[in-house]
Amino acid sequence: MPAKPRLTREQIARRAALELPDGAYVNLGWGIPNLIADHLPAGITVYFHSENGILGMGRRAKAGEEDYDLVDAMKVPVTLVPGASFFHQADAHLMTRGGHLDVAVLGGFQVSEKGDLANWKIPGAKGPGGIGGAMDIAAGTKRLIVCMEHTTKEGAPKIVRECTYPLTGLACVTTIVTDLAVIDVTPQGLALREVAHDWTPAEVQELTGAPLAVPGHVPEMRFS
Amino acid sequence: MKHKIYKDIDAIVADVPDGARIMFGGFGGAGFPNNLIQALARRGTKDITAISNNCGTHDGELGMLFKLDRIRHVIASFPGPHATYFQERFAAKEVTLELVPQGILCERMRAAAAGLLGFYTTVGVGTEVAAKKEERILDGKRCILETPIRADYAFIKAEKADELGNLTYRLAAQNFNPIMAMAAKTTIAEVEEIVPVGAIDPESVMTPAIFVHRIAQAKGIRYAG
Numbered sequence: 529m530p531a532k533p534r535l536t537r538e539q540i541a542r543r544a545a546l547e548l549p550d551g552a553y554v555n556l557g558w559g560i561p562n563l564i565a566d567h568l569p570a571g572i573t574v575y576f577h578s579e580n581g582i583l584g585m586g587r588r589a590k591a592g593e594e595d596y597d598l599v600d601a602m603k604v605p606v607t608l609v610p611g612a613s614f615f616h617q618a619d620a621h622l623m624t625r626g627g628h629l630d631v632a633v634l635g636g637f638q639v640s641e642k643g644d645l646a647n648w649k650i651p652g653a654k655g656p657g658g659i660g661g662a663m664d665i666a667a668g669t670k671r672l673i674v675c676m677e678h679t680t681k682e683g684a685p686k687i688v689r690e691c692t693y694p695l696t697g698l699a700c701v702t703t704i705v706t707d708l709a710v711i712d713v714t715p716q717g718l719a720l721r722e723v724a725h726d727w728t729p730a731e732v733q734e735l736t737g738a739p740l741a742v743p744g745h746v747p748e749m750r751f752s
Numbered sequence: 753m754k755h756k757i758y759k760d761i762d763a764i765v766a767d768v769p770d771g772a773r774i775m776f777g778g779f780g781g782a783g784f785p786n787n788l789i790q791a792l793a794r795r796g797t798k799d800i801t802a803i804s805n806n807c808g809t810h811d812g813e814l815g816m817l818f819k820l821d822r823i824r825h826v827i828a829s830f831p832g833p834h835a836t837y838f839q840e841r842f843a844a845k846e847v848t849l850e851l852v853p854q855g856i857l858c859e860r861m862r863a864a865a866a867g868l869l870g871f872y873t874t875v876g877v878g879t880e881v882a883a884k885k886e887e888r889i890l891d892g893k894r895c896i897l898e899t900p901i902r903a904d905y906a907f908i909k910a911e912k913a914d915e916l917g918n919l920t921y922r923l924a925a926q927n928f929n930p931i932m933a934m935a936a937k938t939t940i941a942e943v944e945e946i947v948p949v950g951a952i953d954p955e956s957v958m959t960p961a962i963f964v965h966r967i968a969q970a971k972g973i974r975y976a977g
């Protein structure tokens with residue numbers, strides 16, 4: 529039997545974008561989260577924070593309008609929205625660590641049932657890894673959403689009872705959006721909120737390394 | 753008035769000795785003191801401890817100093833996927849690394865600048881960065897003690913300096929520069945433009961002159977990555 533289709537990275541981003549409240553100050557991490565800026569629902573304004581000292585980061589710069597003193601955390605030239613501001617790196621992280629941002633969205637290698645996050649180093653990978661701003665964000669952000677594939681390329685669950693990869697932060701994740709489901713981290717453990725089209729809660733549980741609380745009716749993942 | 757302006761970018765780094773601890777500003781290609789880094793490479797200073805967010809982009813930024821094997825130890829938050837010469841030296845155990853969360857890197861430098869001997873934070877609790885650090889509970893939260901990061905020199909990049917050393921930065925190119933400027937014993941700034949005293953509105957000064965010891969107008973590489 530061929531594998532059932534899962535959501536694309538763009539669809540994960542589109543679903544995660546619906547979690548951002550109007551007017552929110554938001555930090556987007558590398559990977560899938562970075563795609564969210566292109567998938568905001570109509571009528572919603574959010575202010576993107578960049579750890580190099582920008583609040584009110586706009587779309588990527590078009591060819592010809594790049595200014596290499598105005599880049600995002602991925603080194604890509606960007607633009608500003610009206611009302612933007614600049615500040616130094618210490619204040620940029622004061623905003624993350626001090627709980628001033630409303631939401632941050634990060635990529636993840638593993639999330640535990642307690643909301644522990646591992647996202648900066650894969651054991652056995654070449655090189656020392658890189659922490660960047662992830663630990664400051666994990667420690668201080670009011671609402672931390674993780675966007676990732678539900679399983680590794682080899683099919684192992686990335687949502688687990690205990691993280692085995694080097695940790696970024698303890699009990700910091702509030703919601704996980706994957707290519708199969710939306711899952712909330714609650715004081716009682718993981719709670720399944722939505723499943724991808726054509727997938728059942730039992731099938732999602734099968735690919736999850738920790739128990740999921742499943743309500744009587746689990747709606748399909750929505751995109752608007 | 754103290755004389756801070758150097759005409760020659762090589763003269764400005766001529767006394768930087770082997771084994772120096774040096775902070776390097778810059779993030780994401782913006783605000784790197786690329787001309788000072790190149791001058792230091794020509795100077796030949798070795799066994800450097802480098803403090804910087806990342807570890808270069810191929811030959812660019814700090815890359816040249818790793819390529820030439822001038823850096824022995826580095827304190828960084830994100831060495832970076834294009835830090836090829838650092839990765840080679842690190843794999844060969846020719847350079848050691850202390851990884852520090854980015855905001856904590858800033859705060860440890862700020863602690864040094866501010867005359868503070870340390871601070872407690874929840875960042876990194878339960879992770880590899882907490883190893884060998886004092887842990888306690890404050891306000892009901894697990895936290896670890898972080899200590900200052902000091903340096904002999906800060907190499908920074910600013911947009912404009914007046915002849916006293918008051919600085920302004922452009923767009924997102926300030927990043928680590930204002931923090932490092934305050935944290936080192938000797939701060940060396942490369943700038944796009946030097947203007948007379950009084951030409952920068954006091955309200956617009958971003959790094960006050962007290963933190964800046966040497967200034968050179970850099971005519972060369974702006975973006976090296």
